[in-house]
Amino acid sequence: MVFDKHVAAITQIRTVLSVPLASLQYVVSWPIELFDKLHDTLNTHDSLVRENLDLKVEQLRLRAQVQRLLAIELENNQLKALMRSATQFQNKIIIAQLLAVSADPFLKQVIVDKGSRDNVFVGQPVLDANGVMGQVTQVDLLTSRVLLINDVHSGIAVQVARNGVRAIAVGDAYSDKLRLLNVPQTADIRSGDILMTSGLGEHFPEGYPVGQVTTVNKDPGLQFAMIAVAPAAHLDRSRGVLLVWPTNRVKL
Amino acid sequence: MIEVHRKGFIILISFLIAFILTLLPLPSWAVWLSPAWVLMILVYWVIAAPERINIGCACIAGIFLDVLQGTLLGEHALALILVIYLVTRVHSRLRMFALLQQSMIIFLFVLLYQGILFCIQGFLGILPSSWLYWSCSLTSMLLWPWVCSILRGWTYA
Numbered sequence: 001m002v003f004d005k006h007v008a009a010i011t012q013i014r015t016v017l018s019v020p021l022a023s024l025q026y027v028v029s030w031p032i033e034l035f036d037k038l039h040d041t042l043n044t045h046d047s048l049v050r051e052n053l054d055l056k057v058e059q060l061r062l063r064a065q066v067q068r069l070l071a072i073e074l075e076n077n078q079l080k081a082l083m084r085s086a087t088q089f090q091n092k093i094i095i096a097q098l099l100a101v102s103a104d105p106f107l108k109q110v111i112v113d114k115g116s117r118d119n120v121f122v123g124q125p126v127l128d129a130n131g132v133m134g135q136v137t138q139v140d141l142l143t144s145r146v147l148l149i150n151d152v153h154s155g156i157a158v159q160v161a162r163n164g165v166r167a168i169a170v171g172d173a174y175s176d177k178l179r180l181l182n183v184p185q186t187a188d189i190r191s192g193d194i195l196m197t198s199g200l201g202e203h204f205p206e207g208y209p210v211g212q213v214t215t216v217n218k219d220p221g222l223q224f225a226m227i228a229v230a231p232a233a234h235l236d237r238s239r240g241v242l243l244v245w246p247t248n249r250v251k252l
Numbered sequence: 253m254i255e256v257h258r259k260g261f262i263i264l265i266s267f268l269i270a271f272i273l274t275l276l277p278l279p280s281w282a283v284w285l286s287p288a289w290v291l292m293i294l295v296y297w298v299i300a301a302p303e304r305i306n307i308g309c310a311c312i313a314g315i316f317l318d319v320l321q322g323t324l325l326g327e328h329a330l331a332l333i334l335v336i337y338l339v340t341r342v343h344s345r346l347r348m349f350a351l352l353q354q355s356m357i358i359f360l361f362v363l364l365y366q367g368i369l370f371c372i373q374g375f376l377g378i379l380p381s382s383w384l385y386w387s388c389s390l391t392s393m394l395l396w397p398w399v400c401s402i403l404r405g406w407t408y409a
Contacts, residue, residue, distance in 0.1 A: 101277060
């Protein structure tokens with residue numbers, strides 16, 4: 001165990017062992033996915049048509065929004081280039097499915113069905129439709145393990161969307177939420193503030209939502225403010241997740 | 253000879269099923285209730301076939317469990333080895349016990365197993381957030397008679 005914590009070569013043993021054992025994970029996951037699929041096929045025609053209509057409306061609305069965002073992003077990148085100060089991102093993304101497999105309840109981890117075959121790498125950011133989910137910590141041939149942002153071992157550099165105050169959000173073992181580390185009592189963070197990734201940790205691309213501040217407790221007896229953050233991503237419900245390759249990174 | 257092969261096959265399949273049951277995703281309220289399947293199967297075979305299943309098997313099963321669950325490599329292995337060592341010391345006595353008496357003993361074994369895991373997790377700084385953590389030994393105790401009779405029925409069918 002001590003070796004696992006300190007010697008990197010052990011991860012290779014782990015990777016080799018994981019290849020045959022991944023089949024077990026697929027065996028467990030398969031009937032559950034089959035059940036989901038069966039449920040989908042047995043859905044009545046009517047409900048599918050209705051869902052289709054709803055989705056079309058939703059898509060139209062989103063496309064309108066994206067058009068606006070594209071213009072803003074272009075303008076933003078131009079401004080940043082003008083200011084010669086910031087980093088620009090354009091990301092490659094693929095969609096991965098979660099395997100329906102439980103990890104040890106001590107750990108906040110999930111397993112996704114993309115591995116080194118798909119060029120997944122350790123430290124890769126993982127998002128869902130609502131925000132940042134976590135980062136890849138172990139890559140095997142067929143699967144990889146994702147450390148969720150509410151795990152105790154996870155830390156992520158964030159900034160408040162309202163005013164750009166920076167902080168580090170770490171997982172809290174007892175509440176399934178995150179908390180902000182070492183924020184001075186005087187910092188301007190209120191409950192309800194949206195936190196985004198700041199990109200300063202160089203792990204996560206900039207500007208993805210991380211969570212919302214739920215409580216701010218400024219106890220004069222403590223050195224730092226106690227700030228709890230509810231994660232934006234649906235850490236326990238998402239099935240499809242996005243793996244992001246930060247590319248075209250221009251540092252000036 | 254065929255009898256020997258058959259038993260080996262049953263042992264292998266029972267371990268496979270135990271691993272699959274461990275991996276089965278559960279709703280969040282039931283996460284801590286999931287019994288220690290692998291430990292139960294190990295204990296059963298140490299009692300039923302002590303000439304085949306020994307501490308080495310416990311070590312291998314533990315390492316597989318660690319890889320599957322993503323815990324520190326060797327965490328479950330250590331816990332399983334310590335518990336199975338105790339079981340091998342008393343296996344001939346356990347075999348004489350009635351089913352209910354056995355499940356009481358299983359309760360103690362699983363409690364010890366969880367205690368060891370609890371200590372290791374304590375060193376790592378991640379302790380369980382609810383007292384339900386310990387309920388695993390209760391569910392294991394309740395399921396022991398079923399596991400035992402199913403495996404016994406299968407072996408001597």
